[in-house]
Amino acid sequence: MRTAAVIGTGLIGTSAALALTRRGISVHLEDADQDAARTAASLGAGTTEPADGPVDLAVIAVPPALVGKVLADCQRRGLARCYTDVASVKAGPRGEITALGLDTARYIGSHPMAGRERSGPLAATADLFEGRPWVLTPTADTDTETLNAALELVALCGAMPIVMDAADHDRAVALVSHAPQLLSSLVAARLEHAEETAVRLSGQGVRDVTRIAASNPAMWIDILSANAGVVADVLDDLAADLADTVTALRALQAADEGQRRAGAAGIEAVMRRGNTGQARIPGKHGAPPTRYETVTVVLGDQPGELGRLFGEVGALGVNIEDVTIEHSTGQQVGHVQLAVAPTSVRALAAGLRERGWGVREQ
Numbered sequence: 496m497r498t499a500a501v502i503g504t505g506l507i508g509t510s511a512a513l514a515l516t517r518r519g520i521s522v523h524l525e526d527a528d529q530d531a532a533r534t535a536a537s538l539g540a541g542t543t544e545p546a547d548g549p550v551d552l553a554v555i556a557v558p559p560a561l562v563g564k565v566l567a568d569c570q571r572r573g574l575a576r577c578y579t580d581v582a583s584v585k586a587g588p589r590g591e592i593t594a595l596g597l598d599t600a601r602y603i604g605s606h607p608m609a610g611r612e613r614s615g616p617l618a619a620t621a622d623l624f625e626g627r628p629w630v631l632t633p634t635a636d637t638d639t640e641t642l643n644a645a646l647e648l649v650a651l652c653g654a655m656p657i658v659m660d661a662a663d664h665d666r667a668v669a670l671v672s673h674a675p676q677l678l679s680s681l682v683a684a685r686l687e688h689a690e691e692t693a694v695r696l697s698g699q700g701v702r703d704v705t706r707i708a709a710s711n712p713a714m715w716i717d718i719l720s721a722n723a724g725v726v727a728d729v730l731d732d733l734a735a736d737l738a739d740t741v742t743a744l745r746a747l748q749a750a751d752e753g754q755r756r757a758g759a760a761g762i763e764a765v766m767r768r769g770n771t772g773q774a775r776i777p778g779k780h781g782a783p784p785t786r787y788e789t790v791t792v793v794l795g796d797q798p799g800e801l802g803r804l805f806g807e808v809g810a811l812g813v814n815i816e817d818v819t820i821e822h823s824t825g826q827q828v829g830h831v832q833l834a835v836a837p838t839s840v841r842a843l844a845a846g847l848r849e850r851g852w853g854v855r856e857q
Contacts, residue, residue, distance in 0.1 A: 508556030509619035563591035683708035793853035
């Protein structure tokens, strides 16, 4: 691939353009919002000047409801030899594209499984897709050149290709992306009118659960409108589990010992199911789940402290697998939770203590 066009310079489109330009691809940017396109260009994502002729691949980065319309315009103009879209829902756009009678041999649906709470070109990064799954949804009429162009796009962006049926993809993202977004928003909504003293007690747990509740509502309405029925099915199942959990919690307050035991068994059952489900989430780079242990370090709120900590962990020969920072309410300190291999815990804790750090094994 030598040339590409990106239509839609939001978070995903601009991130893809940045990744391509970093690899030496000449990228031409288009957006209905000219300011967004110019902003993306100023970040080094490409040029807003039109291409001299058909580019090798056009990446359509617009909401699901607009994919068919934009693809029709691109094909009418002969913008590219091959086309893909990166919308987060696949079956609906594919059906509209077929109904419009567009050239489906030169088109393949795709969806990079990456994102951020922020939107727009200023939130974009060239490494957004590094190590992330990127779903491709070819059909029987997708030609080899188009499939290869999409695979090259995925490789240039540092992602991992996964081939799926469009309907299977939509059911999967309803479960692992769309429903969790709504659940995060529902939990965060409980805080809207909560007492200030209660909100001030928020710790890392509620921050983890509500992180994605900061997402752009307008963007999510576009996504959910294209996958509403499937997401509703997931939430129906969750609602049934929630009703059973409420019943179990009420039973824990009952005067009858048998009811209390039944309530405890119900809570234990749902939490054990949660343990099992959580353990199935892939580890780093899509590898099988790996168990890590946590070493918590007390960190002063001074410039350079986090860098100094990481440097000393590296000097001890320990690889940090994940990191979480929790700030203490009303104090100028934080707790840095370092996830490391179980075999490294004792040596890391001892080494950091020798260097004067406050350490707690977990």
